Amino acid sequence: MSGSQIVHPHRSPAMKWVGVALLFIALAAMPFALAAVGQTWVRVINLALLYVMLALGLNIVVGFAGLLDLGYIAFYAVGAYSYALLSSPHFGIHLPFWISLPIGFVVAAMFGVLLGAPTLKLRGDYLAIVTLGFGEIIRIFMNNLNAPVNITNGPQGINLVDPLMIGSFSFGKNEIIAGLSISGPMKVYYPLMGLTILIILLNLRLQDSRIGRAWEAIREDEIAASAMGINTRNIKLLAFAMGASFGGLAGGLFASIQGFISPESFGLLESVMVLSMVVLGGMGNIPGVILGAVLLTGLPEFIRFTVVPAQQMIFGKVIVDPEAIRMLVFGLALIVVMLVRPAGIWPSSIRKRELTSP
Numbered sequence: 001m002s003g004s005q006i007v008h009p010h011r012s013p014a015m016k017w018v019g020v021a022l023l024f025i026a027l028a029a030m031p032f033a034l035a036a037v038g039q040t041w042v043r044v045i046n047l048a049l050l051y052v053m054l055a056l057g058l059n060i061v062v063g064f065a066g067l068l069d070l071g072y073i074a075f076y077a078v079g080a081y082s083y084a085l086l087s088s089p090h091f092g093i094h095l096p097f098w099i100s101l102p103i104g105f106v107v108a109a110m111f112g113v114l115l116g117a118p119t120l121k122l123r124g125d126y127l128a129i130v131t132l133g134f135g136e137i138i139r140i141f142m143n144n145l146n147a148p149v150n151i152t153n154g155p156q157g158i159n160l161v162d163p164l165m166i167g168s169f170s171f172g173k174n175e176i177i178a179g180l181s182i183s184g185p186m187k188v189y190y191p192l193m194g195l196t197i198l199i200i201l202l203n204l205r206l207q208d209s210r211i212g213r214a215w216e217a218i219r220e221d222e223i224a225a226s227a228m229g230i231n232t233r234n235i236k237l238l239a240f241a242m243g244a245s246f247g248g249l250a251g252g253l254f255a256s257i258q259g260f261i262s263p264e265s266f267g268l269l270e271s272v273m274v275l276s277m278v279v280l281g282g283m284g285n286i287p288g289v290i291l292g293a294v295l296l297t298g299l300p301e302f303i304r305f306t307v308v309p310a311q312q313m314i315f316g317k318v319i320v321d322p323e324a325i326r327m328l329v330f331g332l333a334l335i336v337v338m339l340v341r342p343a344g345i346w347p348s349s350i351r352k353r354e355l356t357s358p
Contacts, residue, residue, distance in 0.1 A: 057246030066219030071135025079251025108248020157262025
């Protein structure tokens with residue numbers, strides 16, 4: 001039998017679609033399974049989806065284009081404040097979320113261009129320092145723009161932010177639907193998951209496009225990419241804008257879910273956390289980045305809920321604060337993974353070849 005006549009069962013389109021259908025069923029049932037354990041875990045998975053959006057946005061800048069960004073959380077803040085100012089009693093504006101979210105998306109992209117334009121000639125450590133300063137500037141502005149005109153309400157933040165709503169249907173309150181008791185976090189899960197899947201598909205399309213290949217060329221050798229005719233200026237600005245826009249979208253969703261935002265939610269530690277997700281999962285590899293975001297969101301919470309019962313069972317009382325142990329184990333896990341798998345848990349093939357000794 002010739003090679004062209006060989007049938008590979010695992011490549012059957014029907015089996016592929018069956019797998020996709022089973023995956024969607026599992027994702028649809030996930031909040032109900034987690035709610036059986038506790039509503040806290042539904043909130044954790046919602047937070048994980050927000051971090052997946054952030055990590056995928058940062059992956060465009062760091063993983064695809066190779067531009068080190070330590071102030072990425074600034075775009076998260078811009079999106080959150082844009083949504084909150086347009087959907088809260090602060091200015092008396094209550095726009096529907098399908099208007100507020102896209103506005104936050106666009107405003108964050110504009111801030112990405114504002115950051116990228118003056119840093120086009122910077123690389124490595126210099127770019128990291130500038131982006132770090134940009135992130136802190138945004139946080140300080142949000143903390144102080146309450147005088148002489150009260151724009152952000154300063155350190156008190158903005159509360160009573162409108163939840164996601166479609167007509168009279170609110171995603172923020174508990175309801176009984178078709179005989180099932182569905183909480184607000186369970187309802188919020190579905191639009192979050194839908195937007196996360198959309199961002200994943202956009203990232204996959206971008207990675208395989210001419211723009212994605214141009215980003216990778218700049219990451220490998222910017223001088224060679226420029227010599228081959230790639231407009232490095234525009235391509236790098238596009239990377240900053242695209243990455244920032246996903247951060248702005250996640251920020252708007254965060255504001256709608258929390259109902260309250262303040263500058264303390266957008267500190268440097270958050271930027272480091274998102275960058276750790278990208279590096280730990282595998283820079284430039286979309287499934288790896290998703291895995292890194294889920295692990296670094298879920299693992300600390302799992303430790304938080306297990307360390308107290310473990311101490312009570314062993315010592316009869318709580319000796320060490322759970323928060324201290326959580327951060328200690330979190331830091332040790334990062335160190336071990338980076339020593340054992342420097343390319344990340346699930347690296348891209350290019351990164352794996354670069355960091356693997358012959």
